[in-house]
Amino acid sequence: MSVPPAEPPTEHGSEAAPDPATPHDPAAPPGLATPGVADARTPPALAVRGLWKSFGSTVAVRGISLDVPRGSFYGVVGPNGAGKTTTLSMATGLLRPDAGSVHVGGRDLWADPDAVKRTVGVLPDGVRLFDRLTGAQLITYTGLLRGMDRDTVADRTQDLLAALDLVGDAGRLVVDYSAGMTKKVALACALIHAPALLVLDEPFEAVDPVSAANIREILAAFVRTGGTVIVSSHVMDLVQRMCDHVAVVSDGMVLAAGTVDEVRAGRSLEDRFVDLVGGRRGTEGLSWLRTS
Amino acid sequence: MVADVLRLRLTLLVNGFRRSAWQTVGFLVAAVYVLVLVGLAVAGTAALGVGEPATARDAVVVGGALLVVGWWLLPLLFFGQDQTLDPQHFVLFGIPARRLATALVVAAFVGVGGTALVLLSAGSSLAWVRSPALVPVALVGGALGALVCVVGSRALTAGLAPVLEGRRVRELTSVAALVVAVVAWFAFVRLTSGDVGLSPQGLRDGAASVAHVAAWTPLGAPWALAGDVADRAWAALLVRLTITGATLALCGWWWSRALAAAMVTPARSVEGSRQEGLGWFGRLPASPTGAVAARTATYWLRDPRYAGSLAIVPLMPVVLVVVSGGDLHAPVLLLAAPLVAVLFGYSVSNDLAYDHTAFALHVAVGVSGRADRWGRCLPALVLSLPVVLVFAVASVALTGRWDLLPAVLGLALGSLGVALGVSGVVSALYLYPVPKPGESPFKQPQGSVTASLVGQSIAMLAVFVLGLPTLVLAVLTLALGNDVLGWATLAVGLAVGGVALVLGMRRGGAIYDRRAPELLQQVLSYR
Numbered sequence: 008m009s010v011p012p013a014e015p016p017t018e019h020g021s022e023a024a025p026d027p028a029t030p031h032d033p034a035a036p037p038g039l040a041t042p043g044v045a046d047a048r049t050p051p052a053l054a055v056r057g058l059w060k061s062f063g064s065t066v067a068v069r070g071i072s073l074d075v076p077r078g079s080f081y082g083v084v085g086p087n088g089a090g091k092t093t094t095l096s097m098a099t100g101l102l103r104p105d106a107g108s109v110h111v112g113g114r115d116l117w118a119d120p121d122a123v124k125r126t127v128g129v130l131p132d133g134v135r136l137f138d139r140l141t142g143a144q145l146i147t148y149t150g151l152l153r154g155m156d157r158d159t160v161a162d163r164t165q166d167l168l169a170a171l172d173l174v175g176d177a178g179r180l181v182v183d184y185s186a187g188m189t190k191k192v193a194l195a196c197a198l199i200h201a202p203a204l205l206v207l208d209e210p211f212e213a214v215d216p217v218s219a220a221n222i223r224e225i226l227a228a229f230v231r232t233g234g235t236v237i238v239s240s241h242v243m244d245l246v247q248r249m250c251d252h253v254a255v256v257s258d259g260m261v262l263a264a265g266t267v268d269e270v271r272a273g274r275s276l277e278d279r280f281v282d283l284v285g286g287r288r289g290t291e292g293l294s295w296l297r298t299s
Numbered sequence: 300m301v302a303d304v305l306r307l308r309l310t311l312l313v314n315g316f317r318r319s320a321w322q323t324v325g326f327l328v329a330a331v332y333v334l335v336l337v338g339l340a341v342a343g344t345a346a347l348g349v350g351e352p353a354t355a356r357d358a359v360v361v362g363g364a365l366l367v368v369g370w371w372l373l374p375l376l377f378f379g380q381d382q383t384l385d386p387q388h389f390v391l392f393g394i395p396a397r398r399l400a401t402a403l404v405v406a407a408f409v410g411v412g413g414t415a416l417v418l419l420s421a422g423s424s425l426a427w428v429r430s431p432a433l434v435p436v437a438l439v440g441g442a443l444g445a446l447v448c449v450v451g452s453r454a455l456t457a458g459l460a461p462v463l464e465g466r467r468v469r470e471l472t473s474v475a476a477l478v479v480a481v482v483a484w485f486a487f488v489r490l491t492s493g494d495v496g497l498s499p500q501g502l503r504d505g506a507a508s509v510a511h512v513a514a515w516t517p518l519g520a521p522w523a524l525a526g527d528v529a530d531r532a533w534a535a536l537l538v539r540l541t542i543t544g545a546t547l548a549l550c551g552w553w554w555s556r557a558l559a560a561a562m563v564t565p566a567r568s569v570e571g572s573r574q575e576g577l578g579w580f581g582r583l584p585a586s587p588t589g590a591v592a593a594r595t596a597t598y599w600l601r602d603p604r605y606a607g608s609l610a611i612v613p614l615m616p617v618v619l620v621v622v623s624g625g626d627l628h629a630p631v632l633l634l635a636a637p638l639v640a641v642l643f644g645y646s647v648s649n650d651l652a653y654d655h656t657a658f659a660l661h662v663a664v665g666v667s668g669r670a671d672r673w674g675r676c677l678p679a680l681v682l683s684l685p686v687v688l689v690f691a692v693a694s695v696a697l698t699g700r701w702d703l704l705p706a707v708l709g710l711a712l713g714s715l716g717v718a719l720g721v722s723g724v725v726s727a728l729y730l731y732p733v734p735k736p737g738e739s740p741f742k743q744p745q746g747s748v749t750a751s752l753v754g755q756s757i758a759m760l761a762v763f764v765l766g767l768p769t770l771v772l773a774v775l776t777l778a779l780g781n782d783v784l785g786w787a788t789l790a791v792g793l794a795v796g797g798v799a800l801v802l803g804m805r806r807g808g809a810i811y812d813r814r815a816p817e818l819l820q821q822v823l824s825y826r
Contacts, residue, residue, distance in 0.1 A: 101662050103816045121812075124665035131663060134656035134823070135736065137594060139601045141573075147580045151590035152664045160585070178573040180601075182736075196660070 050113030052077045052204045052235035058097050058107035060090075067093040069259040070107070075204075075237055075252070077112075080230045082250035082267070083239040084276075086284055090259040091239040092132055092208055098237075099129045099206050111204060125153070128202035130193050132209045132239075138182035142173055142192045145181055149196040160199070167195040170225060172218060186213035194222065205229065205236045211245065223249055243277035257284045300394065304402035308409045330411050337415045341422030348426040354503050355426035356526050357510035359437075363423060363444050363522030364513040370416070370448035371455055386457070386561050396559035400453075400551065407449045420445040423522060433525045440524035443543050447521055447550075454550035457557035514539065517546035587666055591674020595650075599678055604653060604734055605646070612639055612686070628698050630777055636691035636711035641762055643683035644718020648725045648758050650675045651818055652733045655825065662819045668808030672723045676804060680719060687711050705785040706776040709792030713769040716796020718762050720803025725758045727810040730818065732825045765799055 053075040060068040068090040075081045085091050096102035098109050100120045109116040116123045137145055143164055150160035168174045171191040176184065181192060194210060205226070211219050226236050227249075240246050246253055247267060253276065254264035262283045263270045271279045281287050316323040340362070347355035389399055407413055423444070424437035513519030514526075520539040527536035579593035599605045619632050651658055661671060691711045695704045731754050772788040775781075811818070 099663060100665065101659060101816060101819060120815075121665035121667060124663065127663075129663040131659050134659040137598075137654070137657045137660065138736065139598055140594065144574075144577055144580055144597070147577055148590050148594055149660065149664065151580065151585055151593075152587050152661070152666055152670075154587055157585035178575045180574075 049077060050110065051075055052079070052112060053098060053206075053237065054110040054113075055094070055098055056108045056110075058094060058109070059105045060093055060097060060102065061105060067259055068097070068104075071256070071259070071261055072107075073254055073261060073264060075235060077235055078230060078233050079235055079252045080226070080250045081235070081237045082246035082253040083237060083256060084241070084243060084246055084253060084280060085239075085256035086286070087241075089256045091256055093259075094256065095206055095208050095237070095239060096131070099127055099131075100124050101129070101131060125200070126203045128197035128200065128205045130190075130197045130205075130207040130210055132212075136181050136189065136193060136196075138184075138189075139180060141178050141180055142184070142188075142195075143168065143177040145192055146195045146199055150199045153200040155200060163199050164195075167198060170221065171195055172221065187215055187218060190214050191218060191222070198225075203234060205234065207236065207238045209240060210238055211240065211242065243275070243280055247271065247276040255280055255283050300398045301402045301405050304399075304406050305409065308406040312410065326411070333411050333415045334418075337418045337422070340419060341425060344422055345425035345428060348428040352426070352429045354506065356529075357503075357506040359423045359426045360510035360514050360519045360522045360526075361506050363441075364509075364516070364518040366416075366419060367444065367448050367451065367518045371452050374452060374456060386558055390562050396555040396562065400555045400558055403453065404446070404449055407453070408445075413449075416445050416448060424525070427525055427529075430529065433529055436528045437525035440521045443524070443547070444521035447517060447543065447546055450547055450550045450554065451517075454554040454557070457554050457561065515542070517542055520546075587670035588674045588677075591666070591670055592677045595675050596678040598653075599682060602653075602736065604736070612642055615639055615642070615690075630698060630700070630703075632698055633694050633700070633703060633707050633777075635694045636687050636707055637714045639690050640683065640687045640711045640715035641718045641766075643679060643687065644715050644720075644722055645755075645758065645762070646722075647675055647679045647719070648722035649730060649733060649754070650722075650726050652730045652822060652825065653736075654822065655736055656819075656823055657736070658819055658822050662815045668727070668811035668815075669804070671811055672727075672804045672808045675726075676719050676723055676800075680715070680800075683715060687715055702780070702782060703777065703785060705782075706773045706788040709785075709789035710766075710769050710773040711792075712789075713792025713796040714762070714766050716793075716798075716800040717765045720796075720799035720801070721758055721761045721765065723800075723803040723807035724810065725754070725761070725807075727807045727814065727818065729754045729757065730821050735825075765795065769795055 051074045053073070055071060055073045058068050058071045060066075071090070071094050073094075083091050083095070093102065097104045097107075098116070100109075100116055100123070103117065111123050111127060114123050137148065140148060146164045146167060147160055150163060151157075155163075168177050171194065173188065173191060173195070176188060181189060184192065190210065190213060194207070197205060197207065210222065214222065226238075230236055238246070238250070250267055252265065253267045253270050255262045255270065263279075267276065270276070274282075316326065344355060344359065344362075347358055386399065386403070408417055420441035421438060423441045424434045427433040427437050510519065510523070514523035515538075520542040523539055524536060524543075527533070527539060579596045580590065583589040583593040583596075615638055616632070616635055619635055619638075654661075688708075688711075691704070691707045695701055695707055769788060769792040772784060772791055776784040776788055
């Protein structure tokens with residue numbers, strides 16, 4: 008592949024020259040300069056190397072490495088129990104890996120978790136919220152925990168409630184919310200401090216189509232302005248339409264990763280996914296299930 | 300059908316053991332504890348049956364009636380029904396309500412509680428050891444009594460379930476249980492301080508009169524059948540059999556009806572309360588510590604589990620009155636304020652487990668240990684201070700020992716600081732499962748009993764050791780009657796309490812900073 012004319016090779020050299028220390032930056036994860044993975048000068052939004060995690064005798068994640076380029080909309084797909092949630096938990100500081108490293112914007116997450124977490128917004132899956140608070144209180148609580156001042160928190164809370172169509176329910180306790188509304192208020196909590204990196208575990212589960220479209224629009228705008236989004240999902244169609252990068256995870260390992268077009272290789276993402284993961288059976292089973 | 304449900308119940312019980320060793324240990328401890336209590340009750344009945352058959356007869360009726368009342372009401376107020384065989388689980392199988400009801404009744408006898416019920420009912424027949432011919436009759440009566448317990452309890456719970464399902468109502472019942480406890484305390488104080496003599500003869504007469512009435516109600520009727528046969532009072536026997544039969548039939552009918560209704564009514568949500576504005580979040584400082592404090596304060600008011608952890612506070616004077624033998628002037632009553640202080644400080648020693656997995660927010664945000672610890676501690680401190688002061692002044696006023704006020708205050712405030720400080724460290728080190736958010740505060744998760752006992756013992760030991768200097772000074776003040784010593788107790792108490800509080804927060808914060816992800820994993824395992 009040739010270098011595009013709009014980007015003369017000299018520019019690359021002139022930028023790299025004044026800063027010769029960059030390639031040896033100790034904070035940069037190993038293997039960063041691998042061709043085709045990431046540009047060595049700007050560290051990826053998230054770089055994960057050799058993550059490994061076992062629970063008792065079950066190995067949930069076996070050596071996952073991923074590079075999420077800055078400004079990308081990155082989908083993580085995989086069958087149930089593939090280790091998606093475990094990987095994302097380790098990448099956001101919720102779960103300490105047995106081995107491996109996590110770098111967010113070039114900074115080692117597990118070396119200084121509290122500082123790095125300030126640049127990350129997280130929507131974890133399968134955890135409760137402080138659901139005895141009202142929706143407005145919960146978002147405010149998150150903002151204040153992030154150390155933001157009262158006025159900014161109040162303004163952003165109103166904006167988020169409006170954007171996610173929760174204004175009418177701002178005064179209701181979160182425990183009385185529906186599953187979709189709970190997802191939306193949790194998303195608002197992930198967004199309030201304007202993070203550089205958003206990690207969303209199953210953000211569209213139980214969310215109605217209109218709200219899902221609103222959320223997609225918010226996320227797309229976030230990516231357009233330089234933010235990075237990682238979503239995990241089961242819905243291949245959604246990932247194919249929404250994301251520009253995708254990683255297929257199964258059995259605690261990355262089976263394929265790259266741009267969506269690279270991974271699906273001319274077929275639909277769903278077909279490619281089933282191909283990669285395997286496990287499709289023929290339809291001859293369950294003959295007794297036929298009604299006629 | 301009955302066999303299937305029974306097998307399911309047993310499988311669930313056995314699989315519970317496979318989940319964790321703690322659960323098995325907890326089950327065994329609970330089983331031994333209950334069996335010892337049941338053994339004592341049965342042995343007492345037998346001894347009474349040999350020594351005083353007439354009293355034994357009344358005692359069985361009163362005890363049986365109490366058993367039924369307890370079996371009916373305690374699940375409603377405190378424990379909640381055992382959910383392992385929730386009828387909602389059977390909704391999709393299309394089982395006729397009547398058959399399901401029968402199966403569930405039989406399954407209710409499996410488990411620690413059910414076994415205890417069977418043993419108690421059978422044991423009640425030992426009241427008739429002096430006339431063996433009546434033992435089989437008493438056994439039938441006991442079996443009917445056990446059935447009344449189970450069927451009545453199911454009918455009550457199923458009948459009230461639609462009402463109790465609402466969150467607010469569930470919280471109200473918890474508060475109602477607290478009120479009942481307080482009323483019981485007042486009744487107890489009146490009884491023990493008044494001139495009501497509790498002589499053995501008085502007890503016998505009391506039991507006889509209560510038994511006489513109870514035996515004509517559904518609560519006591521089944522337990523009185525053998526007595527009727529002994530008296531050859533056939534008319535009375537017939538009436539009591541009718542009462543028991545009608546109760547069983549009515550409860551059974553009511554329950555299968557409620558069950559049939561539950562089968563076609565999915566669990567529904569109730570419109571909850573609204574709150575405009577930010578509450579405490581608008582009033583406390585806009586900082587991470589202030590935010591955690593505002594959240595904690597909101598939960599103290601809104602989450603009945605916090606109030607539940609303090610349910611013993613109003614009962615504390617009762618315990619002390621019992622210890623003092625009903626003497627309201629005894630110095631032991633002065634312990635009320637220090638003990639309440641320890642309870643309050645101790646109530647936050649498992650705060651992270653109360654958050655349950657919502658704690659993930661603190662880890663995801665990266666809340667500092669300092670903000671987390673102080674934010675959780677301050678509302679408890681502000682809430683407990685006035686209560687502890689009131690208890691201190693009230694106990695001094697009651698005993699008339701105003702000279703001891705400084706010593707009592709010193710011991711109470713010192714204990715509060717020490718307990719809060721120890722809680723700050725312990726809650727970052729040692730968690731144990733508690734009722735989940737929204738569950739009854741009195742419902743202990745399966746298998747948590749032993750684990751929580753160990754944790755509580757360690758924390759209590761630490762509180763005791765750190766509080767020892769102040770305690771020794773206070774005891775010396777009481778023994779020597781020296782005012783200077785009293786003021787010294789106050790000074791030492793405040794100093795030790797203050798230092799313990801600050802150091803506890805600092806140490807707990809450091810541990811929290813190091814272990815936050817591991818703490819999250821621990822609460823995640825409580826699902």
